[in-house]
Amino acid sequence: MKILYFGGQKSGKSSLAEKKALEISTNKPYYIATYDNSYDDKEMKKRVNRHKEQREKKFTTIEEAYDLTKVVKEKETFLVDCISMWIFNNLEKQEQELINQLEELEKIDCNIVFVLNEVTSGVIPFDKNSRKFVDLTGIIGQKLAKICDEVYEVKFGLESRLK
Template sequence: MKALFIGGIKSGKSKNAEDFTIKHANKKPYYLATTEFIDDEIAKKIELHKLQREDNFITIEEALNLSEKIKECNEIVLVECLSMWINNMLYHEKSHEEIFYEIDKILSLENSIVFVLNDVGSGIIPENKLAREFIDLSGIIAQKIASKCDEVYHTIAGISTKIK
């Protein structure tokens, strides 16, 4: 089983994805945290997410090689979040081919996976080249993942609506 929770920043998608993951787990699920400690603001966000998930998950931290970590898990895995992972891949100067290869490897795994992804395609086209690249990659990855997921949820104001 694979599921995607997509929505805007602070939409409630992470909390709803956590609840969904716990509901579908047979034992303690995995939480694959992708965010790298970049600055104090990010560190605070990471701490808030740790408090939110309490002791309900086995936490694994990995910024780049998600497929290798997921493959090792013997229970449902929550990937939180793919937006930060895309950011990490671009920051570490990974090519689009490397990014899509990793996504394909993840999607080919037999593991049950719940993905969280920010919906960044509803705004204007930014002037910044890197921001445009991020938005384009995010949109393509969202489509690729959604096409392979059994369930897809769009989240607004803390409410996740099943769209697939």
């Protein structure tokens, strides 16, 4: 089963995605953390630590910022938090490379719960990298919505099932 949770920052999507991953897992699920810690961003380190504390010992954490296909395996449950960071880490890659990676994940017989930040509802950004990030987020979001069995939009901690 493939499931997508998307919403704005601090909408509650990670908490709901964690709950869902635990519900559908028969074993201890894997938490794929996509944040690349090489940026030396103290604010993000605090967020990462908060997420680690939140999931405590319920998940086995795997840190993979670039190639999700390297860590996802058959018959297990994975929570990917978050696809937005994965997109950011892979901005230099071509759109099709990222889509190909998602298509490979789709073929694997496992549960994956994806988390994606909704950033496509604003204005078109002025700078090239921000535009590419927003565009890729929309394209990747569409692809995930297509391949996922369930899709949830999250606002203020409330989920609405779209698919």
